[in-house]
Amino acid sequence: MTETDTIIFDTANRIFDDLSTPEVINAAEEGEWPKALWQAIEESGLNLTWVPEANGGIGASLLDGFAVIKAAGAAALPVPLAETLMAGWLLSKAGLEVSSEPATVGLGEVQYVNGVLNGTINAVPGGRSAKQLVVVCKDGNDWLVAQVATDQCQIAAHNSLAGEPFDSMTLSDVTPVQSGVLTGGMDADSVQAMGALIRCVQAAGALSAALELTIEYSMERVQFGRPIGKFQALQHSVAAFAGEVAAINAAADAAAEALSRADGVVDHEAWVEIATAKTRLEEAVNTGAAVAHQVHGAMGFTYEHRLHHLTRRLWSWRDEYGNETVWAKRLGEEVLSWGADELWPKITAVSNA
């Protein structure tokens, strides 16, 4: 990291530590918008991490943005910062303006005819807390990126496993605020892949945080006259958890780096790395969340304990933008297209590695 990068990262962590507290996260689940948290994010410009300085953003590198997203995952951030960054990425890949309001991306069947948008998009993360919704739809042979104000949508509120907005958003003859053609040879699948990558990075952060909570608790809680962490059975479970944390961090970082090498375009190589990470995510989440809860005992099963802020998000993220079955099959098709003799050359062909 360069000096500016460290500053961005430290700023993010400070804001998250101060303002993404368990109380704030619980209140957000009750529907209370974490105003102070978002305000601090806006004031520091974290929501514009990837926007060039010339356009009023921070102009941080893609990897620094992902470092912020990882920190946001570790903090179980109850605002759609990752979604806002993703919306900004998508808008900029269509040459459009990025605003500083909370935003999200909707992937689903939307028709663009005579300059208006129609259709319903389900399971939009952050849905009703966002001011702007960015959709991707076909326009002739092009993929169009269109931004609409969420107050122009009919919203059916749903919640994710994490208690975060996961809404159905219906567009009826909505005129976009702005629209442009998606560049870089990307399509709706590329955008889904970007969502998958962001979830992997968040999950890598959240799993690291859950591991730390678990280790700490295992050394505090005393049963049979000693800290439960001294029992070999728990040590081995936690060791397996640590392995999963290392693995998902490695896979998520590899994918983020591939995207960064392609200047933020989900090219073929980046797509393969993302498919790898999202496929790999399941076992990390399943093992990690199970061990974390097992070690925390009944205390960790309470609403009052903050562990669920992480585990419920993890359980939701493993499904979002395609679960491991979807991605494993896609990656499997890719592997089949390589064939036996190209299998190893393809595995070793990852640039820089």
Add this chain to the structure above:
Amino acid sequence: MSSRFRFPHVQMPPEATALRKEVREFLAEEIANGGFVPMADCWASAMSAEFSRKVGQRGWLGMTWDKKYGGHGRTFLERYVVTEEMLAAGAPVMAHWVADRQSGPQLIKNAKPEIRDAIIPRIVSGDCFCAIGMSEPNTGSDLASVATKAEKVEGGWKVNGTKLWSTGAHGCDYMITLLRTSPLDTSARHQGLSQFIIDLKAPGVDIRGIADIGGQVHFNETNFEDVFVPDDYVLGEVGGGWNMVVGELALERSGPERFLSTFIVLQEAMRLLVNNPTEQTKEVLGQVVAKIKTLRRMSLGIAGLLQEGASPEMEAALVKDMSTNFERELLEKLRKVLPQNILATSEGLLPGLLRDGILRVPSSTLRGGTNEVLKGMIARQLGMR
């Protein structure tokens, strides 16, 4: 997390690409000429002194060792390229594997100069092979309990006892052997141990092969009866064996052989699986390739740590634990999508590779430190022990 385990991102040097191409061409040629038939678990079950000499002639043994000792002064990443290519191809690398991986570095660091200079160049040329003599009948995971002892005699040491499971000892020149040089002190169990270079042709050494569950002989029982070892063949300080062994184990656990032992089975299975793949086949291939790519990234991180001069014991333990579990999982997943009764056929390499893979894989999570022992090390690093 990053403060607990470190896997630096590795940038392959440009020369690694050319080297990889060279190694691939060599391997393809060898296979085409009948030089070898690809084997599962090749680094622990396919011994060919002739092949190892060819590898030595190419300059691919002792790659990272200083030129002044006869090595090639290349990077750990270049060595990584060579080893991973050999493993992926199922090449018969067993003869030189241990010497190139851990005995050579141990000798360079701790052997007397004359002994070092006599042995290292022969390892580099592929003419001298080494075995590991750590385990014994009553010493497995608890390595400090070794009982085979060396007693001081005029001009050297007299060794008595039994080493067990030494892979490849029957085809090796030397065994790097952990011995007790002073009686066990239960309050300081790691003291009084020393490492010796034992000439396996010396009088009093008796090597007997042990058949594994597949009936094949790859490891051995080695008995020492009043074997004389000259003073010069002690490694480092007498009594300093424990730390040496710990350093050696970091090397032993750190390489790509811990996740690639069964890779060749996948490659050959692909020849069948590409025809009318089912949804389950696609899913399985996606899952296993995702794991291989992720493990490889971590494994390369360890090579990066070695290049920095670090001793990545903890990272190696973590990756070995996951990797060896994966080697088994790969076979379990593959057999679900391969034709029933494939083992009763003899078409191509696959049935033999699959059989060997299944019968060899229980050893993956034992050799080089069991996964339970490794998890204990990981827990220690996490501050739980």
